[in-house]
Amino acid sequence: MKQFIILLTACTFSFAGIAQKQQAKQPVLKHVVIFKFKDSSSPADVQHVAETFAALYGKVPQIKAFEWGINNSPEHFNEGFAHCFTLSFSSEKDLADYQLQPAHLEFQKVLKPHMDKVFVVDYWVK
Numbered sequence: 001m002k003q004f005i006i007l008l009t010a011c012t013f014s015f016a017g018i019a020q021k022q023q024a025k026q027p028v029l030k031h032v033v034i035f036k037f038k039d040s041s042s043p044a045d046v047q048h049v050a051e052t053f054a055a056l057y058g059k060v061p062q063i064k065a066f067e068w069g070i071n072n073s074p075e076h077f078n079e080g081f082a083h084c085f086t087l088s089f090s091s092e093k094d095l096a097d098y099q100l101q102p103a104h105l106e107f108q109k110v111l112k113p114h115m116d117k118v119f120v121v122d123y124w125v126k
Helices: 002-025 043-054 092-100 100-110
Strands: 030-036 065-070 083-089 113-123
Touching: 030 043, 030 092, 043 065, 043 100, 065 092, 083 092, 092 100
Parallel strands: none
Antiparallel strands: 030 083, 030 113, 065 083
16 A cells, blocks of 8 residues: 555655646747836836836736846946836737737727837747
């Protein structure tokens, strides 16, 4: 009986390991959005935009992961682009569907009065 329990435990860990490896191999599409805000936008305006964008995670089912931050590079090559947002998707279709989600369209209304420029990069994680 003891050997059976040990074997069963070993098999369970083996199957769990295989499942984790399969999950890790699933392709991830990154959608990187970097904003330069208007000089006329207050820090509170910019914070509201950032919070509204971050709130899409959980509201838009296509977004698998979301992170963001403010540039702090000592190189000063950012040309005024300060806020970087990275969203993860499972497919190009999910990214396209996200673009049409009502919550994303509402976010654009919040963003538009404050956005000076935007820089976007989409790539498949290697």
